[in-house]
Amino acid sequence: MPELVDAAPHSQAEPSVAEIVAKVRRIQIVANRAVNDLFAGEYHSVFRGRGMEFDEVREYQPGDEVRDIDWNVTARSGVPFVKRFREERELTVLFLVDISASGTFGSLVRSKMELAVEVAALLMFSALKNNDKVGLLLFCDEVLKYLPPRKGKANVLRFIRELVAARPVARETRIDRALEFLNRVQRRKAVVFLISDFLDTHDERQLMVANSRHDLVAITVSDPREAELPDVGFLTLRDAETGELLELDTSHRRVRELFARQAALRRERLVLGLRKLGVDELPIRTDESYVTSMHRFFRMRERRMR
Secondary structure, eight states, rough: OOEEEESSOOOOOOOOHHHHHHHHHHHHHHHHIIIIIIIIIHHHHSSSEEEEEEEEEEETTTOOOGGGHHHHHHHHHOEEEEEEEEEOOOOOOEEEEEGGGGGGHHHOOOOOOOHHHHHHHHHHHHHHHHHHHEEEEESSSSEEEEEEEEHHHHHHHHHHHHHHHOOOOOOOOOOOHHHHHHHHHHSSEEEEEEEEEEOOOHHHHHHHHHHHHHHEEEEEEOOOOGOOOOOOOOEEEEEETTTEEEETTTTTTHHHHHHHHHHHHHHHHHHHHHHHTOOEEEEETTTTOOOHHHHHHHHHHHHHHH
């Protein structure tokens, strides 16, 4: 059975420049406030740098670790010196965002894509506050745009504009191709947020490779109507990526149960697949506060790291 969305999805009209600017400004204000009030410390604590790097040497003091003694400097000076290290904090943070047409669906206030943009913006501003590099990759059945990681507020605002202005693509989603591209262009370890509704049949091999090289987080975006049909009689559904139409009589309990069962099985396969590969999941839904979901995710990561 194809993945279906409502026959009357959210509007896909081309946004004007003024609308894009206004929306970017609103997202910037909301994301900045959330980062300052809630997330800056949590982001810093659960996404670490690449390790420890040399900082300086200083004279040995009672209580210092003997193994930290710099024997070369000690031999030259005749006085014991120890090496001091600091955490190499700077991260490279990449956002891989699925802009396939299924993201236009939303049965409530926001579509899945609108929710994904807000979550991405919040995480981008968290990275900005930590002076991390940020990059963006937009994909559907292929990589549509890649903007390499850079620092700075102007860079983050440009990425948010790209997300707001992105036109949904009515083609099948190929997460594996986005990850294959990532593994070619990003050689050094990065934090990678893969944002999608994961309605494709993704290639676990590419997920496994990406997760072994990077700190990969799957941000799964969903809407409650994808898991349960309302009892509203005949309902015409359309697959946003293929255009296929399907008419269902939702007044039949058996039809609703079959739809719900298939959705539950799809969700279970996704969760178990990510868990098997060791990929952390941050689930967000259009009917829930993403702030709550993100707090829950940060606490989970923090507990595991301790």
